[in-house]
Every structure is written in structure tokens, then in C-alpha cells.
Amino acid sequence: MKQFPDLHNWFDISEYYEHNQCRTITLLWKKDLKEDDIQRFVVEFAKLICRVRCNGELVLKDNGEDLCYKFQQVIDNKIELEKEEKEYLAQSIFFDGMISQSKYNKTKNYIESLDREAFNGYFGEVLFYIVREQCLEDEKIIIEPSCPKTYSKQPGLDYVEIRKSDYDYYFIIGEVKTTDDTIDDYPDRILDSLIERPVHLIHQTINAFKERTKYSAPEDLKNFINRMPIYFMNKNPTKHKRFAGVINYGRNSPPQKTVFKNFCTKCATHLYDSSECRKIKLIGIKGMKDIKERVLEVIWTNL
Known part of the structure; x- marks a missing residue:
């Protein structure tokens, strides 16, 4: 993002792996940093x-x-x-x-x-946008907001992103949390936040997508954006809708095995039953408060 240096300079970055039936990636602050x-x-x-x-x-x-x-x-x-x-x-x-x-x-x-306190959330959202640009799989199409909000507490979704895999579009609704210490109860807070998102917020974002693609975008992308409300509200979950949780936390050690253990069961009526629909990013930075x-x-x- 905006020409930020390669995160591998500071982080040990995993491949995607299965963790509690979620598609997970971890970035851990290197232990030998000078x-x-x-x-x-x-x-x-x-x-x-x-x-x-x-x-x-x-x-x-x-x-x-x-x-x-x-x-x-x-x-x-x-x-x-x-x-x-x-x-x-x-x-x-x-x-x-x-x-x-x-x-x-x-x-x-x-x-x-x-x-x-305000900068805490902003720091985490900026860091996620770097990770998104450098590390995440599938073709990146469009994200809203297009860059981190200057004030992380302002109302709205943390981000909604449209991506493409195997010629099919899908959208991700994501929540970003930042804590100076352990992950603690942040997974459950993310889950509650994703599940309880008011309908009007997704429609605000869809309208923003429509505005940005009005004059220069493929017709299949415009058609997908027009159908996003259907995918969002559908009582029969579809692979077109996915949830993502991002936690920046103050450690450079692997997350506990229990992290996001409730994601699959809590989202059963909201998401298609595939780990690809439950995406987790865990970013551990030792001494985050000091950073x-x-x-x-x-x-x-x-x-």
C-alpha cells in the first residue's frame, strides 16, 4: 500500500492454513529484530x-x-x-x-x-491495508473505504472488499481490532459485530461501489454489485458473501488453538459452510504499544 516496504523485513508470514475451520494467515514480529x-x-x-x-x-x-x-x-x-x-x-x-x-x-x-485510544484503531486499520496489498490471496478488485478512515471510531463498516477467485466475484465484510496485549475476547467481539451489522451500512457501501464503477468497470462487475443486496440478505448462504476478522495484538507468538473456535457455529446461518468464507488475519507485534x-x-x- 502506497509503496510501503516489504513486510517480510519485519514479520514471519505464514501461508494460509486451516484453523478452527477458518482460512487463516498469521504475521508474527520477528524475534531477532534489531x-x-x-x-x-x-x-x-x-x-x-x-x-x-x-x-x-x-x-x-x-x-x-x-x-x-x-x-x-x-x-x-x-x-x-x-x-x-x-x-x-x-x-x-x-x-x-x-x-x-x-x-x-x-x-x-x-x-x-x-x-x-483513537490512534489505536487507526494504526490497526492502516496495518491491515498494508497486509491486504502485500499478502492476501485472490485478485483484488475494489475496497471501500479505499483507504483507512482517519478516525477509526466513525460509524460504518471497517471495510467491504470485492475480490475474484476462479473467475467468480465475492465480497468480504471485515472487522479490524487492535489490542496492546493478548487476543483475549476480541474474536467474539468481531463475530458479534459482523453478525449484527445493520442492513443500511452494507447499502451505503454498495452505493459507494456503484459510484466508483459507474463509468469504467466491466459489466459483470457492475452486475455483481447490483446483486450484492441479494447475496447479503439471502437466507440460503452463498459463497459470494464472506466474513473476515483482523486482530492486531501485542505478541509475536502463535495464537492459541481456541482462537475463533466459535466462528463456524455462530455464522452457520449467515455464511456458506466453507472455511474460505471465514477468513482470519492475526498480526502479532511484540511491544505494540511502544511501536x-x-x-x-x-x-x-x-x-
């Missing part, structure tokens, strides 16, 4: 956040420099920004989903007003 390796991940992640939030480029004046590129150079300790450039980036690009408005109203200080804090530090000490 401090320089970890700092490189932190810096690259901070630069990615900049590219995502600026949508690749940010020009403030006619014939002006690309502020997105300049800030990445700042992160690499190559240049410094002007005061007005720092203020614009802080207020317009990095405030949303990282700074608590109520805290900032009192302190007028960005670093003292960091909203770590997130360092990403925030890299961004905000340069603004």
Missing part, C-alpha cells in the same frame, strides 16, 4: 500515514513544493519545515483521529492532546 530495524518500521509507518492522509501529494501554492514529500524528508532528518507548513500539516492533515479536540481546547498543545507511541512521536515532534 533496534535499527524497529525504528525503520516506525519511520516508514509514519511516512505512510503522511502519504495516505495527503492522498500522495499536497501543494499549497501555485508552483509550490509538495508538502507531503517535504514532510517525509523531515521524518528522514533531511530538511526542516517552515512554521506555517508545520501548522498547516498539524491542523489539516494530522489532527483528525490523533488529537482530542477537548484536550486541545484546554492545552493548545498538540502533543499534550494526543488521543491514543504506536513511537509512530506518534515521529509525527508530532516534527510539527
